[in-house]
Amino acid sequence: MTNPKEAAHKATGHTQRGQCSKRLSILDAAAEVFCREGFAGASIDEIAVEAGVSRQTIYNHYREKETLFTAVVEDVMNRTNASLFSILATFPDKPDNLEDDLSAFAVRLAQNCLCNQDGKFLRKLVQSEGERYPQLFEGWRRHGPGKIGTALAALFARLSHGGGLQMDDFDLAARQFLALVNADLQMITLFGESPTGEQLDNAARNAVRTFLRAYSAPAGNPAMGADNGPQRAPQA
Amino acid sequence: MTNPKEAAHKATGHTQRGQCSKRLSILDAAAEVFCREGFAGASIDEIAVEAGVSRQTIYNHYREKETLFTAVVEDVMNRTNASLFSILATFPDKPDNLEDDLSAFAVRLAQNCLCNQDGKFLRKLVQSEGERYPQLFEGWRRHGPGKIGTALAALFARLSHGGGLQMDDFDLAARQFLALVNADLQMITLFGESPTGEQLDNAARNAVRTFLRAYSAPAGNPAMGADNGPQRAPQA
DNA sequence: GACGTTTTAGACAATAGTGTCTAATTTGAC
DNA sequence: GTCAAATTAGACACTATTGTCTAAAACGTC
Numbered sequence: 001m002t003n004p005k006e007a008a009h010k011a012t013g014h015t016q017r018g019q020c021s022k023r024l025s026i027l028d029a030a031a032e033v034f035c036r037e038g039f040a041g042a043s044i045d046e047i048a049v050e051a052g053v054s055r056q057t058i059y060n061h062y063r064e065k066e067t068l069f070t071a072v073v074e075d076v077m078n079r080t081n082a083s084l085f086s087i088l089a090t091f092p093d094k095p096d097n098l099e100d101d102l103s104a105f106a107v108r109l110a111q112n113c114l115c116n117q118d119g120k121f122l123r124k125l126v127q128s129e130g131e132r133y134p135q136l137f138e139g140w141r142r143h144g145p146g147k148i149g150t151a152l153a154a155l156f157a158r159l160s161h162g163g164g165l166q167m168d169d170f171d172l173a174a175r176q177f178l179a180l181v182n183a184d185l186q187m188i189t190l191f192g193e194s195p196t197g198e199q200l201d202n203a204a205r206n207a208v209r210t211f212l213r214a215y216s217a218p219a220g221n222p223a224m225g226a227d228n229g230p231q232r233a234p235q236a
Numbered sequence: 237m238t239n240p241k242e243a244a245h246k247a248t249g250h251t252q253r254g255q256c257s258k259r260l261s262i263l264d265a266a267a268e269v270f271c272r273e274g275f276a277g278a279s280i281d282e283i284a285v286e287a288g289v290s291r292q293t294i295y296n297h298y299r300e301k302e303t304l305f306t307a308v309v310e311d312v313m314n315r316t317n318a319s320l321f322s323i324l325a326t327f328p329d330k331p332d333n334l335e336d337d338l339s340a341f342a343v344r345l346a347q348n349c350l351c352n353q354d355g356k357f358l359r360k361l362v363q364s365e366g367e368r369y370p371q372l373f374e375g376w377r378r379h380g381p382g383k384i385g386t387a388l389a390a391l392f393a394r395l396s397h398g399g400g401l402q403m404d405d406f407d408l409a410a411r412q413f414l415a416l417v418n419a420d421l422q423m424i425t426l427f428g429e430s431p432t433g434e435q436l437d438n439a440a441r442n443a444v445r446t447f448l449r450a451y452s453a454p455a456g457n458p459a460m461g462a463d464n465g466p467q468r469a470p471q472a
Numbered sequence: 473g474a475c476g477t478t479t480t481a482g483a484c485a486a487t488a489g490t491g492t493c494t495a496a497t498t499t500g501a502c
Numbered sequence: 503g504t505c506a507a508a509t510t511a512g513a514c515a516c517t518a519t520t521g522t523c524t525a526a527a528a529c530g531t532c
Contacts, residue, residue: 022478036367037276038274039277040273040274041274041275041277043518044520044521045518053479053480054479054480055480055521056479056480056522056523057478057479059521059522060478063521064520064521065520124364126426127359127426128274128360128363130427130428131272131427134427141423172420172442175419176442178419179418179419179422180412180415180416182415183414184408184411187377190362191366191367191370192366192367192370206405206412210451211450213450213451214450215446258509279488279489280489280490281488281490290509290510291490291510291511292509292510292511293509295490295492296508296509300490300491301489
């Protein structure tokens with residue numbers, strides 16, 4: 001028995017709803033189980049039960065456990081990626097209150113990418129299986145935190161140019177921004193639960209305040225251009 | 237080559253040296269294998285081979301796999317804890333250059349607790365098995381990042397009182413300090429390798445610069461005052 | 473209703489791992 | 503050298519899991 005289904009699924013737009021919905025529920029259940037049990041601990045039977053399909057159907061769509069795993073990782077990465085950019089687009093073009101805008105932005109980012117089910121999945125699985133599948137997660141490095149990093153860096157560059165921020169290493173600032181947002185959150189998410197709205201708000205507020213204390217342009221200096229104020233001594 | 241066997245260990249009633257060294261090599265090998273394979277993926281046989289003992293000896297010392305696992309976690313936590321406090325003691329009583337002293341401190345912290353083999357173990361295993369063994373890792377929360385957090389907070393309180401720093405939430409500052417140090421490091425450690433000395437230096441330097449820009453007391457302001465306004469640091 | 477495809481349940485072999493048991497062997501203390 | 507404790511190798515029963523196979527059932531389309 002070859003696999004006409006994979007070809008059919010990819011090539012033709014003739015996809016049947018049944019097939020597709022099975023695929024989706026398998027991916028969903030697999031993400032759940034892989035995340036909960038890890039790759040070695042997850043059993044195909046468990047996934048099949050949770051997905052509401054027979055084990056054979058899984059082996060039908062994905063040759064073996066590893067194939068399923070990589071498919072799940074790619075699926076979650078794509079979803080996270082999409083969500084990421086839709087959130088980036090929500091940052092106002094002309095922020096009127098940088099602290100409020102950045103805080104709200106951090107909250108959206110945290111709850112849709114970081115504290116998400118998908119975010120949890122990626123964090124856990126990259127951590128535990130990253131060394132075993134380097135080429136798989138190298139995509140995550142580039143398109144996950146890598147991409148959010150560069151996107152954030154671009155945002156900060158824009159804000160710097162607009163005069164609200166002042167910094168010389170946008171990538172560094174982006175990494176630090178994310179680290180600060182996570183500072184208060186990781187203890188919660190690591191414990192396995194999702195932060196409440198209030199916890200999210202506080203974490204974002206704390207992160208943004210510190211970030212702005214380090215990087216906001218001197219008040220009353222509507223700086224244009226890239227000139228550097230007397231803010232920091234470029235050390236060594 | 238993992239046998240510091242002359243270390244004085246816990247006296248368990250009938251202490252013989254042979255027993256003790258076996259115990260240590262079992263714990264060592266188990267830590268290695270659990271870290272590499274996760275709890276489910278690790279096999280007792282693999283650990284036995286790596287430890288250079290027979291499988292039966294492991295079952296002799298630890299009733300079952302789970303017992304061994306918890307013993308390993310506790311062992312690693314204790315080691316990390318000890319290392320932590322010895323490092324904390326290295327921070328000078330009267331720092332002459334806050335940036336340099338904090339950077340050097342951050343480097344020591346990172347390479348002895350965070351990027352360590354033990355640090356890697358705790359990060360990975362807490363992440364992947366934390367939800368399954370909450371009571372086990374609750375100790376980690378209190379004595380790991382929890383304890384380092386409070387110890388750091390105490391340090392920052394001292395520095396604030398001395399006039400070098402200015403902040404009103406010491407615990408928050410401690411969390412943020414650690415987060416900033418990790419900001420540049422986690423991408424490296426997550427990938428599985430240890431950072432070079434240069435990477436460590438840069439990460440620490442970047443973290444401390446941002447931290448001080450957010451929290452250093454205004455120059456020429458000797459001390460006191462729990463109040464901190466939204467001022468930034470002209471530093472240098 | 474007929475037909476091709478997908479799905480299903482279940483049996484199946486093969487492999488791997490856990491934890492126990494026993495008997496032989498080593499080890500260290502006296 | 504003796505003796506007891508620790509260690510070892512190996513067999514063992516038991517369970518779990520992977521991945522394959524087959525024949526029956528469900529599904530969708532015409």
